[in-house]
Amino acid sequence: MIRDDDIPLRNPSVEAHRVTDGAVLHDLERDQIFAVTALAREVWEHCDGNTPLRKIDHTISDRANVPSPTSPDGLRQVVSHLSDQDLLFIHSPDPVADGDTAVGRGERTDGPGATTLNVVFGAHRVNVKTTAPRLERAVRRLFHGLIDGETDAETIDVLTVEEAGDGVAVRSPQAHPAEARPLTAAVQRLKRTVLLRFMEARRDLIWLHAGAAARNGTAVLVAGPSGGGKSTTIAGLCRSGWTHVSDDLTPYDPDTGRVVPLPVTIAYRQSGEKQSLAEEPSGLPKTHVDLASGRLQDAPVRPAAVVFPTFEAGRPAGVEEQAAPEAAVSLVESCQNARRHRGEAVQELSRLAGRVPSFRLRHNGQTDIEALLTPVLG
Numbered sequence: 001m002i003r004d005d006d007i008p009l010r011n012p013s014v015e016a017h018r019v020t021d022g023a024v025l026h027d028l029e030r031d032q033i034f035a036v037t038a039l040a041r042e043v044w045e046h047c048d049g050n051t052p053l054r055k056i057d058h059t060i061s062d063r064a065n066v067p068s069p070t071s072p073d074g075l076r077q078v079v080s081h082l083s084d085q086d087l088l089f090i091h092s093p094d095p096v097a098d099g100d101t102a103v104g105r106g107e108r109t110d111g112p113g114a115t116t117l118n119v120v121f122g123a124h125r126v127n128v129k130t131t132a133p134r135l136e137r138a139v140r141r142l143f144h145g146l147i148d149g150e151t152d153a154e155t156i157d158v159l160t161v162e163e164a165g166d167g168v169a170v171r172s173p174q175a176h177p178a179e180a181r182p183l184t185a186a187v188q189r190l191k192r193t194v195l196l197r198f199m200e201a202r203r204d205l206i207w208l209h210a211g212a213a214a215r216n217g218t219a220v221l222v223a224g225p226s227g228g229g230k231s232t233t234i235a236g237l238c239r240s241g242w243t244h245v246s247d248d249l250t251p252y253d254p255d256t257g258r259v260v261p262l263p264v265t266i267a268y269r270q271s272g273e274k275q276s277l278a279e280e281p282s283g284l285p286k287t288h289v290d291l292a293s294g295r296l297q298d299a300p301v302r303p304a305a306v307v308f309p310t311f312e313a314g315r316p317a318g319v320e321e322q323a324a325p326e327a328a329v330s331l332v333e334s335c336q337n338a339r340r341h342r343g344e345a346v347q348e349l350s351r352l353a354g355r356v357p358s359f360r361l362r363h364n365g366q367t368d369i370e371a372l373l374t375p376v377l378g
Helices: 038-046 053-061 072-084 133-142 183-201 230-239 324-334 343-355 369-377
Strands: 007-010 014-019 022-027 032-036 088-091 102-104 107-109 115-121 124-130 154-164 167-171 206-208 210-215 218-223 243-246 250-253 266-268 287-289 302-311 318-322 358-363
Touching (some): 007 053, 007 072, 022 038, 032 038, 038 072, 115 183, 124 133, 124 183, 154 183, 167 183, 206 343, 210 230, 218 230, 218 324, 230 287, 230 302, 230 369, 243 250, 302 369, 318 324, 324 343, 324 358, 358 369
Parallel strands (some): 124 154, 218 302, 302 358
Antiparallel strands (some): 014 022, 102 107, 107 115, 115 124, 206 250, 318 358
């Protein structure tokens, strides 16, 4: 039952292509296409995750060139059809208790025991609702550098993190069953979901499995597969005075040649742990690096070097320069949306590898990474 207060949200995996007055909606994730009328296209375009159905109805009714629904039931029928096709999702906000007010930067109360945090990347945000103090603390720690309340960013998803039996579940408006997981695994799932939504919203960017740190107006990209020590390297640089740009996932803008800040909290494995660094990270203990807002990069920055760390226990630590073609291949292998950009990603990352020096960093868990990199990074 769809209500006037319900808030519809466009499926972030769907692209719209206007065809005369109507549109073709292409779901990239399912690789399916749908033909919709002019009215359905207009409704879909207004489903920004911030606007209730009542306001969408008023907005469409005021437009002379688009036929409006004959009744509120007509609008609900259009929304219901789009929802049935998973072209948009419906978020039903909980009733807000009397006296609830904004309680802090990037958050609001949604009734007893519930708080919504706005996780923002540029012009887009994901609203994360938490239902218990320990869950709020976990979300706030994870997205410390991305929580913002004073924003007009477009909502691209609404997620709820809630207690579920002995575990924690991450629930979305798609209404798929939410699997209960241990807290650490649930937080990792939340992180992946939020970052995936940002990737879907900014398909123009090249998303690299990499971290980045900045100093004196330029950045170093730290790329490579899981377990190599990307986060450990970023943490070491930030502890030495560098500013934090990103950890684990870095957006690269091919139009400007700059990396865009995405400062998810740095989390890395401490040296001396017996588990292999290549194991699934969600089950391993990690150290989180809490940085003040002044230590977070707030503007895109041009890369001046690329570092590919590898963890090799029992071998001496060291740094050696890597040939540009090999660095280009490694960067392409780290690209998370290469299919979207096709050959353009190879071209742009090859240009990057040819423009800046690249280095292999070998560390063993006891390495002073900043001391090793200082001579080559300047």
